[in-house]
Amino acid sequence: KGKGAAPGKKKGAATTASIKTAPDPDIRVPQLERNLLGRIKAALAVRELWGEFVKCLDLFAQKLISRVELISLISDIFPPGRENLLEEFDRLLASRGATDNPTEEAWFSMPLSEIDFSNCTRCTPSYRKLPISYPKPPCSERTAMCRAVLNDTWVSVPTGSEDFAFKNMRKNQYEEALFKCEDDRYEIDMVIDSNQAAIRALEPLAREIATLGLSSGELTRYRYRLEKRTLNVIHLKAIARIYGDHGTEILE
Incomplete structure (x- = not known):
């Protein structure tokens, strides 16, 4: 009975060893990808270039850039x-399902004012x-509370007489004068703000110059440089x- 137990114990130990050395299927990289990435790393040679390549892959993995954008970015690195490695890498992405969706590109290039909302839920x-x-x-920095309260689904659209593009709106002479008045007021507000900013910057300098003149006790003319x-x-x-x-003379 003792002799029969020993072989069984050895068999269990061998099985345990094989389990420990077996690769994890979730992290196993296919041989084709491994060979291609190895050749790309050897072609880039410089460590900084390989680091830039990995950063671009990370952006693509997070779906922050498309396949076309990825190829455009890494083409400057090779x-x-x-170029044959770049083409082979592009074919590999396409074979793994990393194809660009032309519909998404069309959505992102279309302003909300041109989307047909007539059949959408109201x-x-x-x-x-x-x-x-x-x-x-994609937005990777959102918390659970952000996802619960922020709106990504509903948009405000004009209705009635406002239901057309603003740039195509026809204006009469009074509306033209009103828009011009608003533009002029905006420009004046910008000028006032910049003048106030200049005053806030110059007032401490004026006080400092006055203090230096009083402390000297003389009427000596100083030449200040900023x-x-x-x-x-x-x-x-x-x-x-x-x-x-x-103005130029004052600045000098």
């Missing part, structure tokens, strides 16, 4: 004369549900606008 007079075939852009980083482009443009033809 050295001259190795919850209120102004809100329509996006078509079922409309692709939802660092280039003290005033940005917005401040300089505001000063030049205020002084007109003498």
Whole structure:
């Protein structure tokens, strides 16, 4: 009986060993992909280029870029004369089902104002549900609460007399004057904001100059120089606008 138990024990140990050394089918890479990736890595040679290639693959795996965009990105990485590897990699992606959907490309290039919502579900007079075939852009940073409360399905659409493209709307002379007035007010608001920003930047400098003049106790004329980083482009443009033809002289 003791002799019969020993072979059974050895057989169990051998089975255990075979289980430990068996590769995980979920992480096993097919031989074709392994060979191709090995040749691509050897062709890239430089470690930084291989790192860029892996980053592009990661973007594609997260569905942040399409197959066409992936091929366009990695084509700049491959050295001259190795276009055959790029074509082979593209064929491999296509054979594994990584094909671009032309319908999705059409959706993303179409503004919402041109989508036909006449047959879509309506919850209120102004809100329509996006078509079922409309692709939802990936968003990897959303939490469970974001997915529960944020709206990715319903959009507001114009109704009645507003149900046409704004750029094609016909305007009479009074509406033209109204739009021009709004544009002028917007431009004036931008000028006021830039002037206020320039004043906020210049006031501390003026106080500092006045303090230096008082502390000297003399009427000596100082020549002050500002660092280039003290005033940005917005401040300089505001000063030049205020002084007109003498703006360049003031800035110097």
